Amino acid sequence: MGKYILAHDLGTSGNKATLFSATGEMIGSSISSYDTHYFNEKWAEQNPEDWWNAVCTSTKQLIEQLGISSEDIQVVSFSGQMMGCLCVDQQGVPLRDSIIWADQRAQKQVEDLEQYLTQEEFYRIVGHRNTASYGIQKLMWIRDNEPEIYEKTYKTLNAKDYIVFKLTNSFYTDYSDGNGMGCFDLENLQWSDRIIKSSGIDPDKLPELKPSTFVAGKVTEEAAKATGLSPSTQVVIGAGDGVTASIGAGSVSEGKTYCSLGTSAWVTTTSKKPIFDPEMRTVTWAHAIPGYYAPNGTMQYAGGAFNWMKETICTSEKVEAERSGNSIYDLINEQIERTPAGSNGLLFLPYLLGERAPRWDSYSKGTYVGITSETTRSEMLRSVLEGVTFNLAIILEVLQKHIDIEEMVIIGGGAKSEVWRQIIADVFALPVKAPKLLDEAGSMGAAIIGGVGVGIYEDFEVVERFITINQSQVNNSDNLELYEKSKRRFDDFYFALRPVFEKHQLEGGAY
Structure with a gap:
């Protein structure tokens, strides 16, 4: 039998288990969902046992559905949600639910750190701003508000790290998730003594840092019974989901760049050095590939803005779609395609939830600018896609000041829209490519990390086996000057x- 690689992608809404062959073919996948608990306005938590149950369920389902032997799965590797804070004791038992990336409760702890480090100093160490999104601020909050939990804490883990522990009884994290803890020295790939000292956190509560390709061990007998895996299967720790997506999108060498169009959206490239923007508009992640970094800018609401438009403005399309059986997305995109580039001067600021990159502005709102008596409904639709793309273009321009970027790979749900891909090609002034599997970049990246980790693959260039480009578009020269203005x-x-x-x-x- 051939060798298989099992990738787990632990997202916010559930876990996806995907099996790949050594030749890069996706064999099948299984999804198991779990809940997020939102409360107190800015709090967001998940039960880590839900992660484990989802991994066990999806693994068993996948093996059963495909009729394969668990002995043929050589390695399991991970992609996982980042910037969380799960406190466990010395036996790895969770002491409370995990505070996940979306939680914003640790505002006071951000201010406490600012007494010792300016935003600029923090940014130059970590590659990120000091905000409540990161792990060290959340751990500080636990220390300040739940001291009995803090005292019992042996290690602080992210989602994939906890599953690696459940499979191997070992406590590790990789450089990318270490980066998401917010106390990571980006250039030296180690915990930052200065930030940890400023935080007052016990450094022994942080897990050992390892490369993403590190083999944590083999599946224990107990874990094998729970998951259906074989005790001979090796466990590679993998990386945070933003970084695994970089690999799965082909961003594996300098200048290789991609844009992910989901509810949020981002532009990420690969470079040999961190990119420190003087205005701190972008961030830099530790890449899963040794010797590389993943500079990135993530906007808050991209496909989310499209969805808002669909639900509020496109009510007649919804009725027509239900009547005719056609896709509402096709009906919307047909109108947008018939509308001239530039939407007759109408602009849309896509800040319905404030903004992360490049604005870092929690105050701004979504806005139409330039409505006249001649403005049409189709121009309002097109301007939403253009506004999101203009915002992403600012992120791209920051990166282009430091690195040559020759083309753009587009992944995610928004990449299914041909007209949106053309807008991106025109606004970015770059050729655009869309792979056949638009939603598998994270799983592919985790699989490749696992394959490199156990020696199935020599290096990350093997991604070319996994990616099939399905669509390619070049920019329309007639639109370049218009979009620049x-x-x-x-x-x-x-x-x-x-x-x-x-x-x-x-x-x-009120507004």
Whole structure:
């Protein structure tokens, strides 16, 4: 029998188990969902036992569905949600639910760190801003508010790290998830003594750092019974989901760049050095590939803005889709495609949930600018896609100041839209490519990391076996100048409106 690689992708809504052959073929997948508990406005937690149960369920289902022998799975590897905080005791038993990436409760702890390090100093060490999203601030919150939990804490883990422990009884994290802890020295790939000292956190509560390809061990007898895996299967620790997606999208050498279009969206490249933007608009992750980094900018609401448009403006398309059996997305995209580039001067600022990169602005709101008596409904639809793309283009321009980027790979649900891909090609002024499997980059990346880790593959260039490019588009030269002017107007309007949004938010006013 051939060798198989099992990849687990632990997301926010569930775990996906995907099996790949050594030749790069996706054999099958199985999904098991779990809940997120949102409360107290800014709090978000998950039960780590739900992660484990999902891994066990999806693994067993996959093996049964495909009719394979567990002995033929040579390695299991992981992609996982990042920037969490799970406290476990010395036996690996969770002491409380995990505080996940979406949780924003640790604002005071951010301020406490700022007494010792400026935002610029923190950014130059970690490659990220000091915000409540990261793990060290969440651990500080636990220390300050749940001291009995903190005292019992042996290690602090992320989602994939906990599953690796359940499979091997070993406590490790990789450099990318270490980076997401917010106390990581990016250039030296080690915990930052300065940030840890400033935080007052006991450094022994942090797991040992290892490369993403590190083999943590083999599946224990107990874990084999729970999952259906073989005790001979090796466990590679993998990486955080943003980094595994980079590998699965082919961003494995300098300048290879991709854009992920989901509810949120990001542009990520690969470089030999971190990119430190003077305005701190982008971040840099530790790459899973030794000697490389993954500079990135993530916007808050991209496909989310499209979905808002679909649900609020496109009610007639919804009725027509139900009546005719056609896809509502096709009906919307047909209208957008018939609308001239630039939407007749109408602009949409896509800040329905504030913004991360490149604005780092929690005050701004979604806004149409330039509506006239001649504005059409189809122009309002097209301007949403253009506005999201203008925002992503600013991220791209920051990266292009440091690295040559020749083309863009597009993944995620938004990449299914041909008209959106063409808008991206025109606004970015780059050729655009979309792979056949738009939603498997994280799983592919984890599988490749696992394969390299146990010697199935010599290096990460093997990704070429996994990726099949399904669509390619080049930019329309007639639209380049128009979109260049539109991008500048987009920036001008944002900066003009930013103080207005901030003033009203601070005054508690309505918009």
